[in-house]
Amino acid sequence: MAGHSRWKTIRTERSRSEVVEHAEYIQAGLDLRLGEMIRSRRIELGLTQAEVARRAQITQPALSRIEGGGGVPTLAMLDRLARAMETTFTITVGRNAAA
Template sequence: MAGHSNWRAYREKRLREDAAPHPEYEQAGLDLRLGDMIRERRIELGLTQALVAERAGISQPALSRIEGGAGIPTLAMLDRIAKAMHTTFTITVGTDAAA
């Protein structure tokens, strides 16, 4: 995939018209939402990227990439990030087939 700007353009197009889903863009959207949730919680707690990264044992640029949707944390790393912020993340995998 070429980058977030392409996903954002695709998202805007989908909002304006009924465009067919594209698997790579759908995955990018999930990646961005995960990063957004981490960033929003960090800001809500008044923590800096540098502090959270240090506590989690990762670099600040790595945390920045995760928050920006360009880096995908492993479950272990996500757990370390949550512990660094003294918070928890609840992740739902899959979709509800009955919906």
């Protein structure tokens, strides 16, 4: 499974524990977590990227980029991905105010 080792490489590169508060790093972390959520659910359901992409009417490489944190799906695309996997995604936007 060549894709599996590539996934691990991307994940390792993007999740290095450098403490940097630049907006780009914060955004990259959010993109990666979203991609991990989608990938995790797809694997949990036993679906391939090709099958989910076909059902969601996107290309397999586009889904791969999303799962790797390199592509950010629109809300409409997230809806299509959820429908393709017959699931729902719950996403919280924003942070709790400090007490």
